[in-house]
Amino acid sequence: MTSAALPLHDPDPALLTETALHADGDPHLVWRWMRRNAPVHFHHASELPAFWSLTRHEDIKAVYRDPQTFSSEQGVLLRPARQGDDPGGGMTLALSDPPRHRLLRGLMADWFSTRAVRGLEGTIAAAVDSTLDRAFELGDCDAVHDIAGRLSHTLICRIMGVPEQDHDRLLAWTDEAFEAHTSLVAHPGLLEYFSELLFRRMEEPADDLMSALVHGTVQDRLLTEEEALLNCENLIGATENGRLALVGGVLALLRHPEQLRRLDEDRALLPGAVEEILRWTSSAVHSMRTATRDCTLRGQRIRAGQRVVLWLPSADRDEEVFADPDRFDIARRPNRHIALAAGEHYCIGATLARAQMRRLLTGLLDRAGDVAVLGPAPRVRSIAVAGPRSLPLRFTPKRRRR
Ligand code: HEM
Structure with missing residues (x-):
């Protein structure tokens, strides 16, 4: 079925490519309708190239699990046709296919393993403490910039080996790029900074991810400067996903005070609450793949070379998988969300993202007495990521720290 064939009173799937729907409307209305009526739907070319939309959990998971048929190399996000394929294709972790993907992932995996993140618990706790100290000192703050953004940025900088004194400068640049919705590589300051740091690590390796990127080999050769840089950018x-999930989680709990109370009274619910926040926020909105051969999905013929877009928040509200999917329930069991993808490209930062969210919620529950929302929480204008663009809050601390 194509958009042209849809009855007028039904939601129009073409709206999914409009940032206004995601920022000001309710994309879940469209996705719910599509899951029921057009789960494999063709969108004709517009400013964007033509693509298929998948909205059901089962189909999306199946595509993620078949990287041979559904390639990442041409790009994993929809971009205007005039821009062509993603220039990072074949070079970054997210934009490579097996077998190269697995080897590249092997270079970085140690830094994100369960063991590595367990080793970072103290660092994560200290980063949460100092972020909250600062936010409480500010009194009124924006949870996006002052808490979630700062925290996720500090942690990835630590893992990569960015010297402490440079964190703030880098955070300002990444904020600028995120706000302008431009690629980080397009930011001259960032590019130059990473280029210099990579050269420094080439001469003086350290125990960090940047050193692994410049000294590690894939298929018996070192990464080129461009490959190393693009992976840093990646x-x-x-x-950005990490920050949106963190702040989206804080907002979800503030909007569901009974769930917040429940969590405060029974901290054993914390791991489940994190999973429900990941499902509820599904901050990565879509992943794209390109078919490498002709294949069939729910009776629709997908041709080699066609793009397939996986809408993750839709999968995470699929009524065939989740009972009462539009209810935020921190005790939901089971919770088989795919907010962090599945298969070969399963989010490498998943353990880190969960650990930082657990720790931030613990910090807030322990330290914040009262939290006042000072204004609206406008959503980001994007079809790639979702969550609050700003969340003005005022904290009243439970007790003063000495
Ligand atoms: C809750 C927050 C996060 C969400 C919802 C999320 C979501 C995702 C998703 C959906 C993918 C698959 C993309 C695709 O293949 O099309 C992915 C991959 C990836 N994520 Fe995350 N992510 C989060 C946090 C993080 C963090 C904190 C990092 C740390 C650096 C990270 C690093 C990556 C990388 C490098 C990949 C590519 C993995 C690969 O291709 O093998 N993510 N993430």
Whole structure:
């Protein structure tokens, strides 16, 4: 079924490519309708190239699990046709296919493993403490910039090996790029900074991810400067998801005070609350793949070379998988969300994202007495990521720190 064939009173799937729907409307109305009526739907070319939309959990998971048929190399996000394929294709972790993908991932995996993140618990706790100290000192703050952004940025900088004194400068640049919705590589300051740091690590390796990127080999050769740089950009850029999930989680709990109370009274609910926040916020809105061969999905013929877009928040509200999917329930069991993807490209930062969210919620529950929302929480204008663009809050601390 195509958009042209849809009855007028039904939601129009073409709206999904409009940032206004995601920022000001309710994309879930469209996705709910599509799951029921057009789960594999073709969108004709517009400013964007033509693509298929998948909205059901089962179909999206199946595509994620078949990287041979559904390639990441041409790009994993919809971009205007005039811009062509993603220039990072084949070079970054997110934009490579097996077998190269697995080898590249092997270079970075140690830094994000369960063991590595367990080793970072103290660092995460200290980063949460200092972020909250600062936010409480400010009194009125924007939870996006002053808490979530700062925290996820600090942690990825630590893992990459960015010297402490440079964190603030880098945070200002990444904020600028996120706000302007431009690629981080387009930011001259960032590019130059990472280029210099990579050269420094080439001469003086340290125990950090940047050193692994410049000294590690994939298929018996070192990464080129461009490949190393683009992977740094990929890693820093991925923290936008982390920040949106963190702040989206805080907002979800503030909007569901009974769930917040429940969590405060029973901290054993924390791991489940984190999973529900990930499902509820589904901050990565879509992943794209390109078919490498002709194949069939729910009776629709997908041709080699066609793009397939996976709408993750839709999968995470699929009524065939989740009972009462539009209810925010921190005790939901089971909770088989795919907010962090699945298969080969399963989010490498998943353990880190969960650990920082657990720790931030613990910090807020322990330290914040009263939290007042000072204004509206406008959503980001994007079809790639979702969450609050700003969340003005005022904290009244439970007790003063000495
Ligand atoms: C809750 C927050 C996060 C969400 C919802 C999220 C979501 C995702 C999703 C959906 C993908 C798959 C993209 C695709 O293949 O099309 C992905 C991959 C990735 N994520 Fe995350 N992510 C989060 C946090 C992070 C963090 C904190 C990092 C840390 C650096 C990170 C780094 C990456 C990287 C490098 C990939 C590519 C992995 C690969 O291709 O093998 N993510 N993430």
